[in-house]
Amino acid sequence: MGRVKRVLVIALLVLASCAKGASSGTVQIDGNDKLRFVPDRLTLTAGKHHFAFRNVGQLNHELRVVGVYTTGTIAGGSSGSFDATVAKGTYQFVCRIDNHDRSGMVGTIVVR
Numbered sequence: 785m786g787r788v789k790r791v792l793v794i795a796l797l798v799l800a801s802c803a804k805g806a807s808s809g810t811v812q813i814d815g816n817d818k819l820r821f822v823p824d825r826l827t828l829t830a831g832k833h834h835f836a837f838r839n840v841g842q843l844n845h846e847l848r849v850v851g852v853y854t855t856g857t858i859a860g861g862s863s864g865s866f867d868a869t870v871a872k873g874t875y876q877f878v879c880r881i882d883n884h885d886r887s888g889m890v891g892t893i894v895v896r
């Protein structure tokens with residue numbers, strides 16, 4: 785997928801997330817200074833979800849669902865969230881701040 789197309793897809797996803805509609809629920813994911821997500825594996829139904837990220841550590845972290853959206857940098861003790869509509873498939877989520885993903889700060893979302 786080209787860069788322009790990818791940006792368009794993300795823009796559409798974010799637009800979709802602003803539209804009113806029933807949410808499929810909140811997906812709560814914590815990130816900690818052991819560079820782990822809790823939980824690190826989730827199964828969701830396709831549709832709109834509210835992704836709520838809580839940084840329970842002191843370092844900066846993010847919740848980035850690859851190809852979907854990111855909370856951006858979330859300081860220790862803070863939270864961030866976004867709404868996104870996800871289609872069936874398997875998605876990685878990572879924290880790329882200071883390459884935390886390379887130390888294992890990764891997870892998997894399976895959308896059915």
Ligand SMILES: [Cu+2]
Nearest residue numbers: 844845879884
């Ligand atoms: Cu991190």
